[in-house]
Structure formats: structure tokens, C-alpha cells
Amino acid sequence: xxxxxxxxxEVKKPGASVKxxxxxxxxxxxxxxxxxxxxxxxxxPEWMGWINGANGNTKYSESFQGRVTFTRDSSATTAYxxxxxLTSADTSVFYCARGSGTGWYLDYWGQGSLVxxxx
Amino acid sequence: xIQMTQSPPSLAASxxxxxxxxxxxxxxxxxxxxxxxxxxxxAPKLLVFHTSRxxxxxxxxxxxxxxxxxxxLTVTSLQPEDxxxxxxxxxxxxxxxxxxxxxxxxK
Numbered sequence: 475x476x477x478x479x480x481x482x483x484e485v486k487k488p489g490a491s492v493k494x495x496x497x498x499x500x501x502x503x504x505x506x507x508x509x510x511x512x513x514x515x516x517x518x519p520e521w522m523g524w525i526n527g528a529n530g531n532t533k534y535s536e537s538f539q540g541r542v543t544f545t546r547d548s549s550a551t552t553a554y555x556x557x558x559x560l561t562s563a564d565t566s567v568f569y570c571a572r573g574s575g576t577g578w579y580l581d582y583w584g585q586g587s588l589v590x591x592x593x
Numbered sequence: 594x595i596q597m598t599q600s601p602p603s604l605a606a607s608x609x610x611x612x613x614x615x616x617x618x619x620x621x622x623x624x625x626x627x628x629x630x631x632x633x634x635x636a637p638k639l640l641v642f643h644t645s646r647x648x649x650x651x652x653x654x655x656x657x658x659x660x661x662x663x664x665x666l667t668v669t670s671l672q673p674e675d676x677x678x679x680x681x682x683x684x685x686x687x688x689x690x691x692x693x694x695x696x697x698x699x700k
Contacts, residue, residue, distance in 0.1 A: 519637060521687075521688050537688070569636055569637075571636075574642065577642065577643065578689055579627035579642045580627070580629075582639075583637060583638070
């Protein structure tokens with residue numbers, strides 16, 4: 475079965491960076507994109523962008539452009555999201571999700587990684 | 594960016610009720626609409642894609658419809674496990690955007 479398992483919760487200081495991992499299994503990693511979605515407490519999900527599992531090409535939301543980097547290790551079927559220059563406004567749950575092969579909807583999600591930014 | 598507006602923001606219903614949630618896009622999204630269900634502390638779960646196609650394993654009491662800018666999610670005969678927050682998401686163009694959510698609560 476398709477599974478996406480994310481790294482654990484992190485507490486960071488303002489100005490720091492965080493790197494979240496998303497280990498996938500149960501499907502051909504290179505056949506699908508991995509999307510990243512941020513959800514602040516009590517807010518709607520916010521799309522951050524995606525990385526192509528096959529070639530590593532990326533598409534970032536303008537809201538995060540310049541501050542976020544997606545990478546992947548296809549041999550380890552794992553995707554990574556690194557967010558820099560953290561502020562308290564970044565305190566959120568970050569999700570990875572598989573992009574469907576037939577459209578940019580998200581058919582399988584990781585369990586989420588809580589990132590708390592606090593001095 | 595395409596703005597997605599859901600209504601109502603919340604509703605109170607009883608088991609067995611019929612519930613309808615609407616989602617309006619700021620421009621034509623050509624049926625590129627998905628619905629997700631989210632329970633507290635959990636990731637969103639895909640229910641519907643391409644406006645009306647149920648994801649595998651989703652009960653048939655859920656249905657989606659719409660076109661152009663206006664879409665609906667209907668739950669016939671609400672079950673106890675259906676109390677949750679529902680989000681629409683457009684995937685007609687990037688950035689992908691979500692509605693603000695509709696929380697379905699117990700009356």
C-alpha cells in the first residue's frame with residue numbers, strides 16, 4: 475500500500491532552517507510528484523510547491539520562492555523540504571503528499587511534521 | 594491566484610441529515626476540483642477529484658457536482674465518522690489553492 479512517512483516534530487529558533495523528510499513506499503517513486511503543503515493552526519492548507527520524482531524538477535509557490543528548497547533521493551524514495559529564515563509565522567504542520575498521475579490533486583498524504591518556531 | 598471560497602464556514606447537523614457544502618472559485622476552473630476531509634490532528638484525506646469522481650473506498654453517500662466556478666459536496670445520510678472539516682482545492686492552475694474549510698459539527 476502507498477505510504478508517506480514524515481520526520482518528527484521540530485522546535486526551531488527564529489532565523490533558523492528546518493529540513494523535513496518524507497519517505498515513500500508502495501509505489502514507483504519516479505512516476506509521481508511529491509507536493510508540500512503547510513497548514514498553520516486553525517488555517518486552511520497552503521500549497522508550497524512540488525518536486526518531480528523522476529528528474530527532480532521543482533515548482534515553488536511564489537509565497538515561498540527563495541526560502542524553500544525541495545530535493546529528493548530517488549534511490550531512497552525520499553523527498554525533502556528545507557525552509558529557511560524561519561519566523562513564528564512558520565509554526566505549522568508541514569505535509570508531503572503524492573500528486574495524482576491524472577491531475578494536481580493529492581491522493582496520498584504523509585502524517586504531517588509539526589514545526590514550532592519560538593525563541 | 595485563484596481564490597476559493599467555501600460556504601458555510603461551519604454547520605451543525607445530526608446523524609442521518611443531508612449536508613451540502615459549496616465552493617466558489619474566482620474564475621472558471623474547468624472541473625479541476627477536489628474535496629478533502631480532515632479530522633483533528635490528521636492529514637487531509639482525498640474524497641473527490643475531477644469534481645465528481647469518488648476516490649477509492651469513499652462511501653457512496655458522498656457526491657460532488659458543479660462546473661465553471663461553482664461546486665458542491667453533498668453527504669446524504671451523515672454518519673458519525675463524517676463529522677470533520679472539509680476543504681475544496683482547485684488544481685486548474687498553480688498555485689494550487691484551498692477553500693477556507695467547512696466544519697461539520699454535531700447539532
